[in-house]
Amino acid sequence: MQQHARFEHMWAAFLLAWVAAFSDAIGFLVLQQLGASFMSGNSMATGVALGRLNWHAALHSGLPIIIFFIGNMLGFLVRTLARRWHLRSPFAIIFALELVLLLAFLLWGSRSFSRGSIRPFESGVFYVCTVLLTLAMGLQTATVRRVQGEYINTTFITGVLSNWARVLAQYLPWLREQLVQRSMLQVVRTPVHHASVRHFVVLSGLWVSYLLGAICGGVLELRFALTALVFPMVILVGLIVVDLVWPLELERF
Template identity: 30%
Template sequence: MPPAPPTVTPLRPLIFATLATLIAGFVDAVGYAYLGGLFLSFMSGNSTRLGISLASGQLTAALHAAIVIGCFVVGALVGTLIADASARWKLVRILAVEVLLFALAAVLAERDAGFVALLPVAVAMGLQNAVHQIIAGADVGKSFVTGALFGVGQALARRLNGRGALTEAASYGLSWAAFVVGALVGTLMLVGTGMTAALATAGLLLAGLAALAFAFNRHLGPAVAEFGGD
């Protein structure tokens, strides 16, 4: 009888999803402070800003919001194409592309490129949202904070009706908390070290996630794809 394929506990993808969300909060705070009210992963806020800017005749602000939104959509498109074309290594490949985009952003920030410096990060956040993990019935790891909070309430309601588990609500709550912590750390680091160092730190965190993803997938072998799900 052939040996059973390796198995993966829910903890490993949960850690990855939580760290990815933390990084999204980190860069959102950096982008908001640096771009004067624009986000890099929170497109609902940018869409609101776009409408307000158009209504008030602030065409430059509206153009900036539209460009950031467009970059995010491009990232989501590219990330989905990579994920659909990959089997076992999609997470590693997407994270590797994100690292390159953060490196480009850090170089542009070092050269005082201003608004343009953060556009590669908006693309990277679109890429990141193409990868997610299902943990305890909860879709976590994306930067959809409103959805995460709604998920907490919905999961608690299901628990009260006897149709769900508290672990689902906890997963959504952890995703929200990770985003808030990331925003806190990102703001403190931007103030303390500057834009270039903040972007470089986020890129290094992503590089670490990519290295761990590579190591885990290599250890699991071809029998288990992308932490047990594909």
């Protein structure tokens, strides 16, 4: 039963990475290359814009930073209140909020969607869509934070790649030392080997899921425009149902 629970959580994390990348890809394509969850890039761009006194560009890249922070804080607040009120499925609440935000983005953005993008600064639609998408990514960032003992993030991949490198850097010297003393079969049977392999699978799976999500978002946006967001929305509906039946929360903090 314990191994099955771990598989479910890993599966949920992979799906969430796919949802985040898909949604981010849509934002990148239709909102002037918006990084809805790339706060390092947005912070750098904001600094450059401020340094050059380009207030228009500073607003474009700076607004997502504020909104992402608010969304992230709201997600953690929901989890905290859910524990205080003894609610068994806090993730379902957050996924439902994310679902509503993506639906609002789809409906609102369609009003000014033309020639493959949302027309900037028309009646505030551009900024409203920026807020909706970035808030959704901030909320999701507060959900699955740890899988198989490995801290993860499903909305941006830099930390995943860093952890991936750390796991390999720790495991490969250990493996070399062990193979000098023991056979490969004996090494494979050790708990350290099993833990390292699990971590590698989790981190690799997240990166692959994120990449596939971006690919799907790029391809399906060409065919369905903003309606392509229905695909990640369907995934979120499925995760809501799963969390209501079998809560997905992995950590207590």
